[in-house]
Amino acid sequence: MKVNVPDLNQPRVVIIGGGFGGITLAKALKNTAVQVVMFDKNNYHTFQPLLYQVATGGLEPDSIAFPIRKMFKNQSNFFFRMAEVRSVNAEKKMISTSVGEIRYDFLVVATGSRTNFFGIDAMEKMGKGMKNIPEALDLRHIILNNFEKAVLTTDLKERSALMNFVVVGAGPTGVETAGALAELKTHILPKDFPELDLRQMQIHLVEASDQVLPGMSAESTKNAKKALTKLGVNIWLNTRVQDYNGLNVSMSMPGEIQTRTLIWSAGVIGNMLPGLEGAAGHGGRIKVDQFNRVRKHDREFAIGDVALMSTEAYPDGHPMVAQPAIQQGELLARNIKNIIFGRSMQPFKYRDKGSMATIGRNKAVVDMKKTRMRGVFAWLTWMVVHLFYLAGFRNKLVVFINWFWSYMTYDKGTRLIMRKVVDKTTEELREAEKEELPLEEPELVGA
């Protein structure tokens, strides 16, 4: 049995985070005379673009996550540490982690981003984010649990709040989530809950700007809006959500929605690391130069969502999606080699491959440099692109089968309530339920 021991004479590249950027960089450093040490608090890489399908019962979490060690099993200069990184000491070239300190020659911060609640306390407490697998699973279980509770309650107002969903933010995640909820309403839930009148289920998509999918072409925006409306999604444009107490959503527009589930997909914020505050830009991101360096001449780098590189084309930084992270990871691997071999570095140039969102069965919009697509062809493109970037052949296969299955049967396989969803609302609700329950036999709830 060969036991892998690091070569201590090689320069050590410490990568913080196993997202798209970190993974791409580490892979590109295979066969390079460096020691790669990756830290992540999870032992897996998450394919974030499909989290919404986990949340809405379309996919198992295991098929959109990939064990990091498995990804690198044939790369002998790669070492993984499941631990949290707490701070950076750039002067000493050290980072401090939950398992001790470690020295680096090159440091790459690829910590990504998390849900941005814009400091709205009520939202942080009661709104549901969807930026990682535990959050997506929680959301899945909340959604399903709501319907189980809706069957049991005799309070019509409460039942309607349980069956209403508010999605805040109409970017790709918000649009895809609202679309998936609409599919649940049409094809899945009426079969599972014949005791409920699913026409009562309302899906609201609330967006602060004047269009869905802001940033995409006017054509795609229009098509997405049309498709969502046809699916029965209520779209509120130019509307800001101001408060939420677990039941009442108050908005900048007149009118109030009551819901037990507010899904927050209105933005993300970079995962800044203590010790790099000097380079902090807006939105929790770290300012970097065109070589992804945090400071000139230094050996600290940041890539992906957490990196804020201001260029002529993108003065506010690149979009916080997978492609800039992947491309920066690729380039940084080359530049680290350039530094080691005394060559000059190459500046980053973002190649925009376009953007896309799926809205439901047979419906998607795709914007590419020279072409735009919608309908079935866009939907197929969306699937092919997502399968292409999904890590691991087994995952691709299982996801494909699940999609094919859902398509053919109008069904979703995975709708198990496996987590204990204990938020205050649920607990309060249970308490309230207990008090309200009559001692005589409750009638089975009809419509």
Add this chain to the structure above:
Amino acid sequence: MKVNVPDLNQPRVVIIGGGFGGITLAKALKNTAVQVVMFDKNNYHTFQPLLYQVATGGLEPDSIAFPIRKMFKNQSNFFFRMAEVRSVNAEKKMISTSVGEIRYDFLVVATGSRTNFFGIDAMEKMGKGMKNIPEALDLRHIILNNFEKAVLTTDLKERSALMNFVVVGAGPTGVETAGALAELKTHILPKDFPELDLRQMQIHLVEASDQVLPGMSAESTKNAKKALTKLGVNIWLNTRVQDYNGLNVSMSMPGEIQTRTLIWSAGVIGNMLPGLEGAAGHGGRIKVDQFNRVRKHDREFAIGDVALMSTEAYPDGHPMVAQPAIQQGELLARNIKNIIFGRSMQPFKYRDKGSMATIGRNKAVVDMKKTRMRGVFAWLTWMVVHLFYLAGFRNKLVVFINWFWSYMTYDKGTRLIMRKVVDKTTEELREAEKEELPLEEPELVGA
């Protein structure tokens, strides 16, 4: 949209538990003029025979669980309530649940069984059961987490305790778990953890009786023992585990094993319900007559693991496995109809279809009435039988692909640490780790 409303004039059959027995009974009551109300605290049916594969990273939990509502979506006399049943009041023909009280005409207790720690406090606290999906997931995450921790520790004794596994009880579950751990050791973990010397990983199978798979034929017992030994499993027969403090296992035999993971598969105990204590038999089971009635002339029944029917062939009750539950569910459906139509009931007669256990790749033992099998053919039989009883075509397909995949690639797809495993030992360990860590740079751990 058709909304399903129960016919209140029909007799109401309340089934507690959506295991093999409850599900079979409810299905067999389709097209019968009764109202079927099933209670379960989960919204899914669990295929318990494959829980050990979830625990050892071979299968996703979603593929061995099936949503109960989905199972009955075409059965209009079926109503599901996700709730906990707290007690039975047989005099009033009522049960009390977490969502109120409900009257019944027929009550069927199909609550199954849970891990039996035989009142050993230390075991209940520190040992890991594997009788439901959350427990199996916890175990999976503990196993994988142990190896992540083994990489990080410099304490050789601790590392060895993290890499040792003790399985208590050599029934089918214990044997299959030990076999799956041995496969992890041989084929999976060395690739994932090149920094560790996997030869140090020890798997101990401890059994109180004088053979593995007690109850199976002498031939199968012998073959199973041989196969386990060949896989490197240490078998301790005639040995009782007496105490475990989270690290040291003390046994009735001289010698002490140190392990951070003790898997308890030494027995199960029936899930007795308050209110039926008058009929309590041994092992938490409810005494029933040959018609599965709790008391003569009464309308309370118990089936499956929780039912204790003493017959000539089985004076101590039927084995607590799937087959008696399924067969009793089938018969009870007929007998409920017999009662309703004033016909006489049929007594239960158990058809023993045999028993089987898989030990690893290409290895299994099967005992049937007239024939015994081992090796590849037994292994294939084991797979076919398990796929046959697994609910849902999609589940069968996904499980089959996973098995085929593992077989061809010597790999397992799902080894993500997704739950926060916070037991006292882990916390204590972390505290200990923190204190021990040197302030200077820790060396990357070699062999």
